[in-house]
Amino acid sequence: MGFTARIRSHGVRARIAVAASAAAVAATVWGVVAIVDPGHHGSRDGASRQTQDQNRTPDGENGKNGEGEGGSGPLVPETIAHSSESGGDAVNITIDDGPDPRWTPRILDVLKRYDVKATFCMVGPQAKAHPDLVKKVVQGGHRLCDHTMDHNTGMDKKPVAYQEQQILEAKKLIEEAAGGGAKVEYYRAPGGAFTPDSRRIAAASGMRPLGWNVDTKDFEKPGVAAIVNAVKREINNGPTVLFHDGGGNRTQSVEALDQVLAWLKDQGRPTGFPVRTDADTPSASAPPS
Numbered sequence: 304m305g306f307t308a309r310i311r312s313h314g315v316r317a318r319i320a321v322a323a324s325a326a327a328v329a330a331t332v333w334g335v336v337a338i339v340d341p342g343h344h345g346s347r348d349g350a351s352r353q354t355q356d357q358n359r360t361p362d363g364e365n366g367k368n369g370e371g372e373g374g375s376g377p378l379v380p381e382t383i384a385h386s387s388e389s390g391g392d393a394v395n396i397t398i399d400d401g402p403d404p405r406w407t408p409r410i411l412d413v414l415k416r417y418d419v420k421a422t423f424c425m426v427g428p429q430a431k432a433h434p435d436l437v438k439k440v441v442q443g444g445h446r447l448c449d450h451t452m453d454h455n456t457g458m459d460k461k462p463v464a465y466q467e468q469q470i471l472e473a474k475k476l477i478e479e480a481a482g483g484g485a486k487v488e489y490y491r492a493p494g495g496a497f498t499p500d501s502r503r504i505a506a507a508s509g510m511r512p513l514g515w516n517v518d519t520k521d522f523e524k525p526g527v528a529a530i531v532n533a534v535k536r537e538i539n540n541g542p543t544v545l546f547h548d549g550g551g552n553r554t555q556s557v558e559a560l561d562q563v564l565a566w567l568k569d570q571g572r573p574t575g576f577p578v579r580t581d582a583d584t585p586s587a588s589a590p591p592s
Contacts, residue, residue: 378580381502383514384489387542389575394542394567396421396560396574397515399450399491400522400549402429402436409557410548411443417564419574422513424448424491427473429549434480441485446576448489449474449510454550456494458501466501474508488579489513511579516541521556530559535566543577 387393396414398421401407407423414421423440425447430437440447451458451469458466474487490505491513492498502512517537519530534544544563546556567574 379506379509379511380580381499381506381512383497383502383512384577384579385514385516385541385543386578386581387575388578388581389573391573392542393573393575394538394544395577396544396546396564397424397448397491397513397577398422398546398548399424400429400454400547401425402433402440403549403553404433404436406548406553406557407433407436408439410546410553410560411439411445413557413561413564414445415443416561417568419564420444420446420576421574422446422448422489422576423548424450424489424513425473425477426450426454426549427452427476430473430477430480434482437477437480438482441481441483446489447477447481447485447487448491448513449477449487449505450491451493452476454493456496458493459496459498463500466498467504470501470504470510471508474510489577511577513543513577515543515545517544519544519546519556519559521553521559522547522550524552524555527555527558527562530555531562531566534559534563542575 387395396419398410401410401423402425410421420443423445425437427449437447449470450473452473453469455461455469458469470490474490477487478485487510489512490501490508490510492501495514497512497514505512517534517540519533521530538544546560547553548556564574
């Protein structure tokens with residue numbers, strides 16, 4: 304090999320060595336970024352990532368998680384449900400903040416009189432304190448909903464660990480109170496304070512996040528007529544109606560529910576349960592309750 308050829312060969316080997324070294328450095332940098340990037344595994348408070356996490360799940364499949372361990376069973380979407388399983392003009396009656404030993408039995412009596420099934424969103428400690436009422440709800444053919452441990456309407460500002468504790472402990476207490484293998488099928492955030500994380504946690508545990516379309520404001524005790532008129536005025540917003548059986552005197556709620564169910568019957572409108580596994584695009588954000 305001549306002098307010129309040796310120079311060219313040496314230059315080629317040098318360029319190959321430099322390229323290999325650069326590739327190794329790039330691979331090392333990528334690996335470090337993948338480990339420390341908080342977007343992969345770090346916890347988040349939900350608010351700052353609401354948009355990008357709106358429909359993201361741990362498995363990345365269009366806002367859905369598998370129910371139960373290993374993702375087996377029906378897929379429960381993380382999106383907030385508003386529609387009715389019965390479709391058409393069916394109405395979903397939902398009852399929050401109980402069970403309460405004075406008001407829940409009266410609510411159940413009204414529902415039974417009209418042969419209407421409802422979804423009861425229960426607070427964990429209330430369910431633990433009144434397991435007989437939880438069992439009556441289940442025996443009546445109604446469904447159970449997780450309304451957290453402390454009904455903290457500011458839980459969307461809390462750490463993910465707090466949200467998880469509030470949701471999963473309440474689910475456990477409600478199901479233990481119900482007995483007989485009854486399952487909590489929905490999760491409703493207090494005051495509608497959902498986050499991408501709370502929705503993910505609920506869906507991964509088999510609970511569909513549940514919103515509402517008609518807020519009766521019965522918790523403010525505005526008068527029976529005002530509660531009934533709110534339903535009539537807002538029912539075109541969507542099918543899910545919010546009442547309460549806990550958190551104070553619910554005399555107006557009981558009387559208004561009776562009148563609302565009578566009105567729905569006169570209108571020929573059936574009642575049903577909120578969707579759990581069907582795709583559902585919320586028509587409106589849930590206001591505080």
